[in-house]
Amino acid sequence: xxxxxxxxxxxxxxxxxxxxxxxxxxxxxxxxxxxxxxxxxxxxxxxxxxxxxxxxxxxxxxxxxxxxxxxxxxxxxxxxxxxxxxxxxxxxxxxxxxxxxxxxxxxxxxxxxxxxxxxxxxxxxxxxxxxxxxxxxxxxxxxxxxxxxxxxxxxxxxxxxxxxxxxxxxxxxxxxxxxxxxxxxxxxxxxxxxxxxx
Numbered sequence: 001x002x003x004x005x006x007x008x009x010x011x012x013x014x015x016x017x018x019x020x021x022x023x024x025x026x027x028x029x030x031x032x033x034x035x036x037x038x039x040x041x042x043x044x045x046x047x048x049x050x051x052x053x054x055x056x057x058x059x060x061x062x063x064x065x066x067x068x069x070x071x072x073x074x075x076x077x078x079x080x081x082x083x084x085x086x087x088x089x090x091x092x093x094x095x096x097x098x099x100x101x102x103x104x105x106x107x108x109x110x111x112x113x114x115x116x117x118x119x120x121x122x123x124x125x126x127x128x129x130x131x132x133x134x135x136x137x138x139x140x141x142x143x144x145x146x147x148x149x150x151x152x153x154x155x156x157x158x159x160x161x162x163x164x165x166x167x168x169x170x171x172x173x174x175x176x177x178x179x180x181x182x183x184x185x186x187x188x189x190x191x192x193x194x195x196x197x198x
Contacts, residue, residue, distance in 0.1 A: 040154035040181045042188045050195045056127045142190045152178050
């Protein structure tokens with residue numbers, strides 16, 4: 001009795017490939033009906049001009065200043081403990097106790113300061129992530145409003161330093177994402193306006 005499994009598998013495979021080709025062909029026709037509209041946005045320029053970035057920097061600066069003020073208070077407390085210990089008689093139990101307290105305070109302060117620096121760095125990273133998501137949302141809204149299908153990253157023109165080596169200059173050129181875009185395709189100002197109007 002002949003084995004029917006192989007013809008059935010082949011028939012199924014050709015059917016799937018054929019269906020995929022029909023779907024792909026249909027999508028191709030759909031894309032050919034309307035050319036894709038492409039625009040650019042200078043994200044760095046957006047971030048330099050939006051109120052959200054300015055507020056973020058102000059908040060972070062306030063946090064830094066508060067943290068430094070707290071650091072100074074804690075350092076002064078340790079200095080006071082040091083001075084108080086210096087007045088204690090040498091080789092006394094009181095001095096030994098104060099030395100232990102001072103050592104513990106210094107260790108605690110160091111651990112606190114390292115933790116606070118890490119926390120602040122983490123907070124700054126989170127704020128930039130939020131700013132990025134907010135920017136992408138605004139870019140999407142502006143793109144939709146203008147009938148744009150694809151938005152590319154607009155870069156500043158490269159600065160060719162005469163001291164750069166050939167390989168560095170070629171790398172600078174090779175890393176470019178957009179080589180040319182008409183001014184009419186630049187959505188940067190619209191994105192800035194939309195973000196500042198929120």
